[in-house]
Amino acid sequence: MRRFVRPLLLTALACCCGAAFAATADQVPQGRLPLWAVPQSYALSFKVDPAQDDFSGTTTIKVKLSKASDHLWLDGSELKVSKVAIIDAAGTAHVGTYTSADPKAGVVRVDFGSTLKPQMLTLAFEYTAPLNAQLQGLYKVSAKGQPYAMTQMEPISARFAFPGFDEPGFKTPFTISLTIPEKDTAVANTRQVKETPAGDGWKTLEFAQTLPLPTYLVAFGVGPWSIATAPDISPDAYRTTPLPLRGIASAGEAHRMQHVLGETPSIIHALENYYGFGYPWDKLDVLAAPDFSAGAMENAGLVTFRDWLLLLDEDSPARNVRGSFNVTAHELAHQWTGDTVTLEWWNDIWLNEAFATWMQQKVTEQVHPEYRADLDRVTGAQGAMSNDSLVSARKIRQPITGNGDIETAFDGITYKKGASVIGMFENYVGEKTFQKGMQAYIQKHKFGNAVADDLVSSIATAAGKGNDFKHAFNSFLDQSGVPYVQTSLEQKDGKTVLHLSQSRFLPVGSTGDSKRIWGIPVCVRYGTAANGKDKAQSSKVNCEVLDKATGSMVLAGVSQSTWIMPNANASGYYRFSLGKKELGDLTAHVGLLSDAEQLAYADAIDASFRHGDIDAGDALVALKPLTSSKILVVATAPLDQIEWIYHNEAVTDAQRSKLAEWVRDAYLPRLQQLGYQRKDGESGDDALLRSELAGALGLQYKLPEVRAELLKQGEAALKRQPDGRLNLSVADPDLLGDALGVAAQEQGKPVVDALIAELPQTSDAALRNSMLAGLASVEDPALTNEVRDFALSKPVKVGEMASLVRGGRDTQAQRDALWSWFTAHYTQILARTGSFAGGYLPHFAAGGGCSAAEVDRVQAFFKPRLKDADGVDRGLAQTSESIQLCSALKAKQDPASILR
Numbered sequence: 001m002r003r004f005v006r007p008l009l010l011t012a013l014a015c016c017c018g019a020a021f022a023a024t025a026d027q028v029p030q031g032r033l034p035l036w037a038v039p040q041s042y043a044l045s046f047k048v049d050p051a052q053d054d055f056s057g058t059t060t061i062k063v064k065l066s067k068a069s070d071h072l073w074l075d076g077s078e079l080k081v082s083k084v085a086i087i088d089a090a091g092t093a094h095v096g097t098y099t100s101a102d103p104k105a106g107v108v109r110v111d112f113g114s115t116l117k118p119q120m121l122t123l124a125f126e127y128t129a130p131l132n133a134q135l136q137g138l139y140k141v142s143a144k145g146q147p148y149a150m151t152q153m154e155p156i157s158a159r160f161a162f163p164g165f166d167e168p169g170f171k172t173p174f175t176i177s178l179t180i181p182e183k184d185t186a187v188a189n190t191r192q193v194k195e196t197p198a199g200d201g202w203k204t205l206e207f208a209q210t211l212p213l214p215t216y217l218v219a220f221g222v223g224p225w226s227i228a229t230a231p232d233i234s235p236d237a238y239r240t241t242p243l244p245l246r247g248i249a250s251a252g253e254a255h256r257m258q259h260v261l262g263e264t265p266s267i268i269h270a271l272e273n274y275y276g277f278g279y280p281w282d283k284l285d286v287l288a289a290p291d292f293s294a295g296a297m298e299n300a301g302l303v304t305f306r307d308w309l310l311l312l313d314e315d316s317p318a319r320n321v322r323g324s325f326n327v328t329a330h331e332l333a334h335q336w337t338g339d340t341v342t343l344e345w346w347n348d349i350w351l352n353e354a355f356a357t358w359m360q361q362k363v364t365e366q367v368h369p370e371y372r373a374d375l376d377r378v379t380g381a382q383g384a385m386s387n388d389s390l391v392s393a394r395k396i397r398q399p400i401t402g403n404g405d406i407e408t409a410f411d412g413i414t415y416k417k418g419a420s421v422i423g424m425f426e427n428y429v430g431e432k433t434f435q436k437g438m439q440a441y442i443q444k445h446k447f448g449n450a451v452a453d454d455l456v457s458s459i460a461t462a463a464g465k466g467n468d469f470k471h472a473f474n475s476f477l478d479q480s481g482v483p484y485v486q487t488s489l490e491q492k493d494g495k496t497v498l499h500l501s502q503s504r505f506l507p508v509g510s511t512g513d514s515k516r517i518w519g520i521p522v523c524v525r526y527g528t529a530a531n532g533k534d535k536a537q538s539s540k541v542n543c544e545v546l547d548k549a550t551g552s553m554v555l556a557g558v559s560q561s562t563w564i565m566p567n568a569n570a571s572g573y574y575r576f577s578l579g580k581k582e583l584g585d586l587t588a589h590v591g592l593l594s595d596a597e598q599l600a601y602a603d604a605i606d607a608s609f610r611h612g613d614i615d616a617g618d619a620l621v622a623l624k625p626l627t628s629s630k631i632l633v634v635a636t637a638p639l640d641q642i643e644w645i646y647h648n649e650a651v652t653d654a655q656r657s658k659l660a661e662w663v664r665d666a667y668l669p670r671l672q673q674l675g676y677q678r679k680d681g682e683s684g685d686d687a688l689l690r691s692e693l694a695g696a697l698g699l700q701y702k703l704p705e706v707r708a709e710l711l712k713q714g715e716a717a718l719k720r721q722p723d724g725r726l727n728l729s730v731a732d733p734d735l736l737g738d739a740l741g742v743a744a745q746e747q748g749k750p751v752v753d754a755l756i757a758e759l760p761q762t763s764d765a766a767l768r769n770s771m772l773a774g775l776a777s778v779e780d781p782a783l784t785n786e787v788r789d790f791a792l793s794k795p796v797k798v799g800e801m802a803s804l805v806r807g808g809r810d811t812q813a814q815r816d817a818l819w820s821w822f823t824a825h826y827t828q829i830l831a832r833t834g835s836f837a838g839g840y841l842p843h844f845a846a847g848g849g850c851s852a853a854e855v856d857r858v859q860a861f862f863k864p865r866l867k868d869a870d871g872v873d874r875g876l877a878q879t880s881e882s883i884q885l886c887s888a889l890k891a892k893q894d895p896a897s898i899l900r
Contacts, residue, residue, distance in 0.1 A: 002294060033074065033167060037064070037072035041061070041174070044177070045059075045177040046161075046177070049180065056127065056129075057126075059124070061163075063303030067118055069112075070114060074163055075163070078132075080127055084096035086112050089119040108163065129160065134798065135293035144249070148223030150289060153218055156403060161218075167345070168214040170215070170218060171213060171214050171344055172212055173213070179198050179203070179204045187225065189217070189218065189302050190209070190302050210300065213885045228261060234265070236269060236278070237272075238272045246283070250290050250307070257311065259324070277336065287303065288309070292305070298339060317736075322688075337351065341448065346400050350452075355422065361419065361423075367543065375595060377419065378570045378600065385417075389885075390513040393480040395477070401872065404873060407838060407839060408874045424573050438459070482503040482505050482573075482574065483520050484504060484574065484607075485500055485577060486501045487579075489564065496555070502520060503515060508889045510883055520574055521543060522543065522553075522572060524542050524543075525539050526540060526564045563588070576604055591625065608642050610889060616645045617897035617900035652895070660701045664701075664703055667697060670689070674693075676735065699738060707746070710742040711743055723759065738850045756775070759772075802840070806844075837869070839870075842872065845861070850890055
């Protein structure tokens with residue numbers, strides 16, 4: 001699954017590492033369900049009319065009972081069960097009872113009426129349930145006024161759709177039957193095999209039985225879908241039959257899926273070649289969901305996405321086109337890591353998500369090298385490091401102590417840190433060796449489940465490594481934090497020796513313990529003797545595993561002082577520090593580094609700043625050389641750090657002016673060269689750079705010449721056409737959101753009113769996103785509250801709500817206004833909150849804060865409300881700590897350094 005918004009709701013789970021927990025047979029399970037009742041297969045029948053508010057269902061589960069009992073435990077939430085039948089192995093029917101034992105967790109008890117001996121049982125449930133309004137389980141959405149019903153079961157929402165054993169370790173075949181209105185269409189995990197009339201305007205569709213799946217991968221959708229059929233994906237060495245491929249979208253939209261359908265075969269073939277294992281499901285549908293809690297979901301055979309990721313045309317923003325490919329590659333990688341081999345329990349969700357993220361980057365590098373997925377890996381790791389620097393950060397392999405831990409596990413630690421750690425050890429053992437280990441892992445556990453040690457052992461075996469390798473790998477899985485590798489050079493006996501020490505990276509103000517040891521594959525690039533007439537310096541790389549507090553390496557080929565880059569190829573998940581002289585030497589030679597290494601250099605500057613080793617003036621000098629890079633992400637890498645200084649450290653007009661001039665000198669010529677309109681034949685990088693720079697210079701630093709150009713486009717887009725609609729297509733598609741944002745800031749209420757009126761009339765997802773961005777840019781306090789009130793209204797989708805509330809928090813006054821609005825509307829926000837949002841609520845309210853008072857108020861508000869939604873406790877801890885660290889860093893700064 002790919003997350004764009006974060007985590008929500010359920011109860012305490014007491015086990016972390018795979019063992020079932022139940023203190024007694026009669027005690028409600030507080031962790032995993034007991035293993036003495038295990039499902040063998042499901043038959044699911046649903047009667048669904050998306051126009052209604054409820055649905056009905058019949059669920060039949062074959063269960064292996066391995067001990068005598070008069071009951072069993074399973075999962076079900078908000079289901080009104082009218083009948084339970086238990087058929088024993090002899091065919092005798094028993095009337096059962098269904099009792100909600102823990103409504104908040106969704107744990108239920110099924111009583112048999114008498115004690116049954118160990119045997120195979122068949123459980124049949126008849127029930128009704130509401131179509132969910134929070135984008136989980138079986139939920140209802142609409143597009144262009146037409147209703148749809150579709151599913152999102154991960155991680156623990158299948159229990160809202162049917163009674164079952166809602167855990168990843170229970171993996172069985174499923175058969176799905178859907179009775180739906182005759183006018184509607186339905187899709188599911190597998191091919192439709194039968195259609196029969198059901199009378200009174202209904203029909204029943206039956207689908208082929210699936211291969212073994214966990215409940216969270218069961219998927220279907222009902223509504224007036226339009227379907228685009230693509231050519232079959234051709235057979236290859238690993239798959240002997242053609243693979244049917246289709247695009248599914250809301251009515252009238254499937255024609256916009258040709259781009260993604262054209263890209264998909266190359267992704268499938270790349271994955272099959274890597275894993276040495278053919279795509280295993282009987283077809284592949286990709287579905288553009290009208291509203292969705294996640295970015296996308298890897299349901300076997302029916303992969304669901306936010307609609308803007310799939311509905312593309314020649315005018316689509318460049319970010320949408322690249323995002324589409326990357327997310328599609330991620331979800332299709334899951335067909336192997338996640339669907340074919342499934343985690344045993346949620347503490348190992350990294351086996352799904354980290355590997356899909358890492359594999360997505362490999363596929364993108366192969367198919368679209370111009371997208372520079374190698375740099376995405378580095379920036380992703382650095383984003384994870386920001387969270388991982390918190391004492392409250394999760395581990396990659398986090399023990400599960402409550403359902404909130406399951407919901408909040410879908411974060412940057414799991415996805416981005418996990419992918420970076422995988423890449424680091426792949427680099428250490430070699431790509432071919434790592435691939436050999438991955439292929440063995442898939443083959444051994446296909447259509448079953450796995451735990452972390454299965455994967456790590458498979459890689460170790462392929463590499464001929466032993467326990468030291470496993471210990472090093474596990475040191476990153478089983479403890480939180482970012483390693484901080486500190487370096488010093490010494491000339492000794494005619495040799496250049498690099499001394500290394502490791503600790504946990506902790507920013508200024510952290511209360512954490514820095515004493516922590518990892519098994520770190522440290523690779524160092526260093527300059528060697530001058531080469532040739534131009535005196536250009538060459539370099540070498542030396543790698544060693546640092547598994548103690550201190551270590552050293554000899555830099556061969558150097559007999560004098562040299563520059564060092566302590567994270568060669570940026571392949572390591574760690575931060576590094578240099579002494580002042582060494583940092584100056586590296587800055588002088590930054591042009592000799594690779595693009596990835598320049599990103600690691602930028603992160604080192606940020607780390608040194610946040611660690612308190614350098615001040616803002618030092619950071620501005622060290623970052624300046626990167627701004628001339630021709631590579632998008634390298635050139636713009638300094639912007640986030642400069643933005644923090646601009647909003648949190650600069651206190652006078654002169655200081656803010658100095659920073660604005662720094663940004664103007666570094667970036668305005670680039671933006672003017674690109675212009676403000678897309679050019680025929682220009683690269684995607686140029687379009688993305690234009691968007692990045694225009695947004696930063698126009699909205700963050702408010703450069704008048706940039707705002708004037710954006711305002712022209714915004715005003716043109718806001719002019720009404722003869723039919724009364726806005727002329728949104730007239731603006732550059734990559735700049736539309738920024739142009740509308742500047743217009744909203746400059747012209748206020750007329751723009752806000754126009755966008756609020758237009759949004760309900762617009763189904764195009766990219767245009768909606770741009771209008772939402774424009775509304776979120778409003779700065780006037782009264783208008784900001786109007787926009788936030790609009791966010792809670794029906795025309796704004798549940799999955800869009802956060803984008804309207806996120807803005808307007810750069811200053812203390814803006815954050816105070818947001819806080820007042822949030823606390824006044826908390827009940828409405830909570831009621832409308834979609835899946836995976838509980839852990840995000842504290843950040844929603846107070847993210848971006850930078851004072852002790854802001855910590856106090858968010859703590860005071862949420863501590864009595866920790867049980868309102870699962871994940872709030874972790875979200876509160878991380879939001880509070882982030883605010884504390886910002887406040888401490890701000891207090892340490894000398895703003896005068898900006899003017900040096």
